[in-house]
Amino acid sequence: MPEEKAIRVLIAKPGLDGHDRGAKVIALGLRDAGFEVIYTGIRQTPQMIARAALQEDVHVVGLSCLSGAHRILFPKVVDLLRQSGLEDVLVIGGGVIPEEDVPFLEERGVQAVFTSGTLIRHIADYIRQNLPAGRQT
Amino acid sequence: MRHQKGVVTVFDPERLAEIEEGKKGWEETALRENLRRLGLSESPCQFYTPLDVRDRDYLQKEGFPGQYPYTRGSYAVPVYATPFAEVLEGGVVAPRAGQYAGYGTVEDTRDLWRAEKRRGANIAFDLPTQCGYDSDHPLAEGEVGRAGIAVDTLQDFETLYEAFDGLTTLDGMVSNFTINAPCNIILAMYFALAEKKGVSLAKLHGTPQNDILKEFVARGTYIFPPEPAMRMIRDTITYCSEYAPEMNVISICGYHMREAGASEVQAAGFTFAHAIAYIQLGVDAGLDIDQFMRRFTFLDFGGGMDFWREIARARANRRVWARIMKERFGAKNPRSWIMSGGDTIFVGPSAYTLQRPLNNLVRGVIGGVMGYLGAGFTFGGFPWDEVYGLGHSYEARQLSLDAGRILRYEAKLKQVVDPLGGSYFVEALTDEVEEEIWDVIRKVEDVGGAVEAVKSGYAQQEIARSAYKFHREIETGERVIVGVNKFTGEEELEVVPPRLVPHPYDPKKLESAAERQLARLARVKKERDQDRVDSALKAVHEAAKKEDENLIPCFMDAVKAYATVGEICDVLRDVFGEYEAPSIL
Numbered sequence: 001m002p003e004e005k006a007i008r009v010l011i012a013k014p015g016l017d018g019h020d021r022g023a024k025v026i027a028l029g030l031r032d033a034g035f036e037v038i039y040t041g042i043r044q045t046p047q048m049i050a051r052a053a054l055q056e057d058v059h060v061v062g063l064s065c066l067s068g069a070h071r072i073l074f075p076k077v078v079d080l081l082r083q084s085g086l087e088d089v090l091v092i093g094g095g096v097i098p099e100e101d102v103p104f105l106e107e108r109g110v111q112a113v114f115t116s117g118t119l120i121r122h123i124a125d126y127i128r129q130n131l132p133a134g135r136q137t
Numbered sequence: 138m139r140h141q142k143g144v145v146t147v148f149d150p151e152r153l154a155e156i157e158e159g160k161k162g163w164e165e166t167a168l169r170e171n172l173r174r175l176g177l178s179e180s181p182c183q184f185y186t187p188l189d190v191r192d193r194d195y196l197q198k199e200g201f202p203g204q205y206p207y208t209r210g211s212y213a214v215p216v217y218a219t220p221f222a223e224v225l226e227g228g229v230v231a232p233r234a235g236q237y238a239g240y241g242t243v244e245d246t247r248d249l250w251r252a253e254k255r256r257g258a259n260i261a262f263d264l265p266t267q268c269g270y271d272s273d274h275p276l277a278e279g280e281v282g283r284a285g286i287a288v289d290t291l292q293d294f295e296t297l298y299e300a301f302d303g304l305t306t307l308d309g310m311v312s313n314f315t316i317n318a319p320c321n322i323i324l325a326m327y328f329a330l331a332e333k334k335g336v337s338l339a340k341l342h343g344t345p346q347n348d349i350l351k352e353f354v355a356r357g358t359y360i361f362p363p364e365p366a367m368r369m370i371r372d373t374i375t376y377c378s379e380y381a382p383e384m385n386v387i388s389i390c391g392y393h394m395r396e397a398g399a400s401e402v403q404a405a406g407f408t409f410a411h412a413i414a415y416i417q418l419g420v421d422a423g424l425d426i427d428q429f430m431r432r433f434t435f436l437d438f439g440g441g442m443d444f445w446r447e448i449a450r451a452r453a454n455r456r457v458w459a460r461i462m463k464e465r466f467g468a469k470n471p472r473s474w475i476m477s478g479g480d481t482i483f484v485g486p487s488a489y490t491l492q493r494p495l496n497n498l499v500r501g502v503i504g505g506v507m508g509y510l511g512a513g514f515t516f517g518g519f520p521w522d523e524v525y526g527l528g529h530s531y532e533a534r535q536l537s538l539d540a541g542r543i544l545r546y547e548a549k550l551k552q553v554v555d556p557l558g559g560s561y562f563v564e565a566l567t568d569e570v571e572e573e574i575w576d577v578i579r580k581v582e583d584v585g586g587a588v589e590a591v592k593s594g595y596a597q598q599e600i601a602r603s604a605y606k607f608h609r610e611i612e613t614g615e616r617v618i619v620g621v622n623k624f625t626g627e628e629e630l631e632v633v634p635p636r637l638v639p640h641p642y643d644p645k646k647l648e649s650a651a652e653r654q655l656a657r658l659a660r661v662k663k664e665r666d667q668d669r670v671d672s673a674l675k676a677v678h679e680a681a682k683k684e685d686e687n688l689i690p691c692f693m694d695a696v697k698a699y700a701t702v703g704e705i706c707d708v709l710r711d712v713f714g715e716y717e718a719p720s721i722l
Contacts, residue, residue: 016264016280018357021397021487021604027722028605029612039722042357043268045276067264068526072279096526116491116524117621119612 007127008058012040012049014077017067022094022116026062029120035060035127046073050080053089060127063110065095071104078109088132094118145194148187156187185561193564198456202512202554204471205463207455208567209512209555211475216514218551225516226541239263239285240642241650242657243297246286249642250300257305258298258312258343261285262323267358269319269706272654282650285315289658289703291696294326295333307331308340313388318360320347321369321376322705325692328381332693344385344434347373350411351390353591353716354600355397360706363588365713368684371418376689378419378429386429387415388436388478395439396487398604401450402570404438406577407587407596409461413578414587416466427470430462435479440504442488445566448557451482451511453571457578480513489524493620495632497521502540509544512555517541522636530636594719601721658701665699673698674708681712 011027013020020042027039038056040049053061061081063074070093078091093105094114102113111130114123172180193199202210216222239261240246250258262285265277271289272281281287288294301310307330316323324345328338349366352359359366373386391399391408399407412433419429438454440447459474468474484504489497501518508515517540520533544550557563581590590596610616617623673695680686695705 015278016268016270016276016358018264018352018355019397020357021601024601024722025398025605025608028601029608031722037722039720041718041720043276066526067280068283069279096524098525117618119622120608121612 006036007034007060007131008036008038008056009060009062009127010038010040010049010053010056010058011062011064012044012052012077013042013064014044014046014049014073015065015067015069016043017065017069017095018042019066019095020064022066023062023064026064026094026120026123030124030127033120033124035124046076046080049077050084050086053081053086054084058089059131060090060092062123063091063093063095065093065097068096070095070097071101074105074110075108082109090127090130090132092123092126145196146191147193147195148191153187153191160186160188183562185565187561189561189565190568193568198568199558199564205474206459207475208452209558211455211480211513213554215512215551215554216480217509217545218554222514222551223545226538226545241282241286241647242654243286243288243293244653245282245642245646245650247297247300251304252641254304255300257310258301260297260312260314260316262314262316263287264358266702267316267318269322269360269702269710271701271703272651272658274703281654282647287650287654288323288326289654289701290661290699291326291329292661292699293657294330298330307334307336310342312341312343314343314345317346317349317352317356317358318366319702319706320345320349321372321689322692322696322702324373324384325689326696328689329693329697338381339383341381342383344388345373346390346436347387348390348411348415348436350414350587350591351393351408353718354394354407354596355399356393359716361709361713362716363591365681365709366716367414367418367588369688370415371422372687372689374415374419374424374429374432375422376687377432378424382432384432385434386432388434389415390436391438391479392436392485393439394600395441396485397600398487398607399439399600400603401438401441401443401446402573403577403599403603405450405454405457405574407581407590407600408435408438409457409574410578410581410587410590412458413461413465420466426466426468427473430468430470430473433477435476437479437481437483439485440483440488440507442484442500442503444503444507445563446570447482447484447507448511449563449566449570450574451480451507451513452555452563452567453574455480456567456571457574482508482511482513482515483518486519486523489519489521490618490621491524492625493629493632494524495521495634496620497524498536498540501537502544505541505544506550509550510557512558515541515544517544528640528642530640531638532634532636592719594721597719598721661699662701669698670695670700670704673700674704677705677708678712681709 009030011023013023027037031037040052063077065073074093081089091110092112093110097113097115105113112126199208200206203213240249263282264280264284265272266288270277272287314323331338331341347370377384377386389408389412391404394407395404420426458476462468462474484500488500498521504518505515517537520529520537522530522533581587584590584593584595611618611622614622677691677695680688680691
């Protein structure tokens, strides 16, 4: 599907957590599924992630955190993206995220949370279905 | 296959010829008939006979437990049959260093440990500490006191160790530090604390993790580039051999690479490649290998659900390591030929699932069985709720403890050492896996050794590739994970047992931990003698520029002046630069 080639996804690791197996696997998987994927590597501040999203003109930002800092770092990334004028970038998250934190994250603008055991094709489907109309390529 | 000349096998060649004949007959009759009835073109099972292990010299390949080449076990009496293992399964907390822990601030952890009457410290540090940032650094936001305690200055250590006042002294306890990049700064704190308490460094016991290569490859808490990072490990080896000879200097880990997606042979091969690089540091420093190897330990190699391969891997590991030590390094003392602590066999938490999580108990138990069959150390598996993050419930811990007890006392798995030794299949597989491990080691050497493999991103790439391959197998269904990619229909029941016993650490405390730690840090910075800090940091800077110099004495002066971990690391960043991970995607 050629139109999918243009869906640009930034996979980012906010904070100091070095567990990047999930981030890398998802980056590779989405690439294989036809997306254009940029992976930031580990140890990114929310500012660095927002800047990368702006520079790379992405449609989707996927955040991964396994250290427990997601409640602080994920909303911060969302806020900075919005402040940078990236109003409609789809933000999704993953990692070791307790179920009870999911409503909080959703409220703060993380549109979906994918935890351990998620199949990449489900993430790909979710992105395709939830990309805001204005950002459809 | 013809019988190889000069090899002393346990089989009589004439008898082997009869077996070969017999096998052919079996294939043409019993097997063919069975397949026909089942409507199969080939058997779904493999079948092994003496023919598969015909050309092996028993004494060379297998031998006896506790003797070269250690295939049948590191010790004559395996760890799982020792009184030590029974104490662990008694559920007694902290027979030695105690369970790996760190909650919020040093005060929180001190109070908890004191309440538990702990007699040893097994310290989890938070990520800012592990990455050499103070609690007030922008990158520390959200991470302070999570996944472990924040240690900014020596005062934090002083407060933490108050937990043992009146219970034990530094020379009567064991301290384990899960710290890598800033390891020597933390050790300097421990040494400084000992000096202050009037305890000789020679009487200290403990283990720092200090395995930086696997941080570059898998765990991610690196700071400096590989060369200066390796230099600091050399410093640990040489300093401890002179002043703190009872301290272990390193705990070499395969576990993190396995969890990061390495296959069992990759985890083994890369771990050995790393170990070779560390040992070379001691050799190059002119130390006696049999002396300093007493202080090298292994953590473990992690594990997955491929039952037979894990068992074969554990058996092959012992043989590979013994050969490396004896043949490559020429170590003479048999104590150097075994992987101290490296023989724990289990199913790692990356095999655990969030879906139907009580199934993880079963996975853990399978790991426990593997431990007995692989003649290594074993337990009842990680608690099933590991998958929710750190902080197991008491219920889950009880179940895991009981699982281990059931394996030991009801199923009596400890009765035999290496019970699969001599199995045509397991011996053949052990040989095969051994070859694969050697192959990984050879490939690392081909790219220039472990340090080069890290710098070029080769190791990271190999592991990422394996992780992705593993995940692809789950996506395609080639690899079945119950409750994840198969047996997920609506009729299946999600079983999540309750976790109601309250944990003694009040999670509300964690919410204020960062704030409290920042206040502690600000107070220390205000009260310390800034001139003393500045001159100590300057000394670190000067010493760091001289490759030959051991930095630990300078670190000790700096921490005694209450310089922070972040300040010391900043000085080193100045001199050494920072590691930049190669882009491998």
